[in-house]
Amino acid sequence: MHTKQTVKYICEKYPSGNIYYYKQEIITHNCWQDVSSLSWSAKRPISKQTYSKRKKEGYYTEELAISKQPAEVIPFVTKK
Numbered sequence: 001m002h003t004k005q006t007v008k009y010i011c012e013k014y015p016s017g018n019i020y021y022y023k024q025e026i027i028t029h030n031c032w033q034d035v036s037s038l039s040w041s042a043k044r045p046i047s048k049q050t051y052s053k054r055k056k057e058g059y060y061t062e063e064l065a066i067s068k069q070p071a072e073v074i075p076f077v078t079k080k
Contacts, residue, residue, distance in 0.1 A: 008060045009051050010043065015067060021051040 006026040013019050022043035030037035055061045 004059050008040075008062060009046070009054050011051055011061065011063045012066050013063065016070075019048070021046045021048055023050075 008024050010022040010024065011019060012022070023046045024043055025041045026038055027041045028034070028037050029039065032038075051061070
């Protein structure tokens with residue numbers, strides 16, 4: 001179990017209206033005393049309820065507005 005100092009909860013909001021919730025934890029690649037070996041883990045999906053609960057409990061949270069353009073659809077043409 002991670003402490004409030006080693007975990008963060010992320011809310012990503014997209015222009016489409018989609019909202020995604022994630023959890024990230026600080027991990028080490030060597031030992032905890034080697035600060036240069038610390039990094040954030042991959043984002044793990046969580047529920048809205050978990051995000052809200054942890055926010056109320058005082059965990060660090062981030063709300064990000066993602067403004068990426070939608071992907072361009074390129075038609076795939078096959079030769080006959």
